[in-house]
Amino acid sequence: MRYLHIANARVINPQTQTDEITDVFVADGRIATLGRRPDAGEIEHTIDATGQWLIPGLIDLGGHLPEPGYSQKGSIASETEAAARGGFTHICSLPDTKPVADTSAVVKLILEKASKAGFSRVLPLGAMTQDLAGEQLASMxxxxxxxxxxxxxxxxxxxxSYVLRRLMEYAATYDIPLFLNANDLSLSDGGCMHEGPVATRMGLPGIPETAETIALAQILLLVEQTGVRAHISQITCRRSVSMLQQALENGLRVTADTPLANLLYTHEAVTGYDSLYNVQPPLRSERDREALVQAVARGELAISSNHSPHEIAAKKAPFSDAEPGMSQYDAFLPQAMTLVSREELTVEQLVRALSATPANVLGLSQSLTEGADFNAVLYDPRDEYTLTASEMASGGHNHPLLNRTVAGKVAQVFLEGCRIC
Structure with missing residues (x-):
């Protein structure tokens, strides 16, 4: 047996509440031993990880891949490479491609291209309705x-509501999980930022919190009625957190996530009409942001990327006309570590929200324990670099840290023992 030896790493594993400096030995894509040399075999390669952190690979519960259909924004290869550089071993791709991922042929094409690229593993989300039109059920x-x-x-x-109920009943029959966005279009249509004093001052159409909470109430009532496994994607409001807490207390099969941008920024970032901060769902108030951070700290929310790469022209329009979204994969983990440097989350809480919690949503195992697949990130908190467009892997340069100094860097990423970054 030949081993990869990672020496002197700070191993942080939320599932076992481990945080210690130790050695890890890997063979055949799995962790053979922790803290002790295997009884037999030889060391094929040693990585001196002194000063670096070894954490489980990150899992994204929702990112936009521009392929097929939007080659001007990037490709599956470019975005999965960017995801790997950000610390992700697995990413869920949203079905809003062109053509939509509502047929097995499109799903298989995405999987084939991702496998050929050889970076982060793509876990496709299929379309609930044909062409995402919200009317006819897709063959889930x-x-x-x-x-x-x-x-x-x-x-x-x-x-x-009738179509949504039928969707849930169909999915519940086959125990297929649904990823649902709480958004009442009649309240949010035409809005481009959080409805509040900043939107009023800037003269921009707002999206009220009730666009999310009314839709969430509808979803939760139908989840209770149908018994479907439901994941609520990208919540942004304090009131939504309270509603989810009550749903969990009532025994509903629900989980949820929030985008990283909503943990780092508020609607105040829109001041100056910077279209980078035109995102959907919108950035909310500081009170909402704090409630989301606290829910992450309690283990109630996963953190997703809501990665949305765009070409320059898509973001150069006036704020309300610009395409919404941020490119997030490059430098994702260092950006998320801002929450630790602010002392709003501990390292363990952040890593849990990016690995163990999303793994539980998907029924996966993502843990640094003996016998587990070696899906892991070596992160160097001491490194520092400037994120430039030429160094980004993503085809979308609409990144909040572009041309800024990034504190911390992903050194290496492993998927089932193979280095992908």
Whole structure:
């Protein structure tokens, strides 16, 4: 047996509440031993990880891949490479491609291209409705058989409560998880930022919190009625956190995540009409941001990327006309570590929200324990660099840290023992 030896790493594993400096030995893609040399075999390669952190690989519960259909924004290869550089071993791709991921052929194409690229593993989300139109149910069972891990309608609306109920009943029959976005289009349509004093001062159309909370109430009531496994994607409001807490207390099969941008920024960032901060769902108030951070700290929310790469022209329009979204994969982990440097989250809480919690949503195991697949990130908190467009892997340069100094760097990423970054 030949081993990869990672020496003197600070191993942080939220699932076992481990935080210690130790050695890790890897063979055949799995962790053979922790803290002790194997009884037999030889060391093929040693990595001196002194001063570096070894954490479970990050899992993203929702990112936009521009392929197929939007080659001007990037490709599956470019975005999965960017994801790997950000610390992700697995990413859930949203179905709003062109054509939409509502057939097994599109799902298989995405999987084939991701496998050929050889970076982060893509876990496709299939479309809940045909062409994401919110009217006719897609063949969710067929999509699941083709490799889709769950179903989503991205942020596209479902026509009415009756259709949503039928979607849930269909999914519940086959125990297919649904990724649902809480967004009442009749309240949010035409809005481009959080409805509040900043939007009023800037003369921009707002999106009220009730656009999320009314839709969330509808979803939770139908989840209770149908018994479907539901994941609420990208919540942004303090009131939504309270509603989810009550749903969990009532025994509903629900989980949820929030985008990293909503943990780092508020609607105040829009001041100056910087279209970089035109995102959907919108950045909310400081009170909302604090409630989301506290929910992450309690283990109630996962953190997702909501990665949305765009070409320059898409973001150069006036604020309300610019395409919403941020490119997030490059430098994702160092950016997320800002929450630790602010002392709003501990390292263990952050890593849990980026690995163990999303793994539980997907029914995966992501842990640094003996016998587990070696899906891991070596992170160097001492490194520092400037993120430039030429160094980014993503085709979208609409990144909040572009041309800024980044504190901390992903040194290496491993997927089932193979280095992908």
């Amino acid at each position: 069972y067929t999509l699941s058989e083709a490799g889709a891990v769950a179903m989503s309608n991205a942020r596209r609306p479902v026509r009415n």
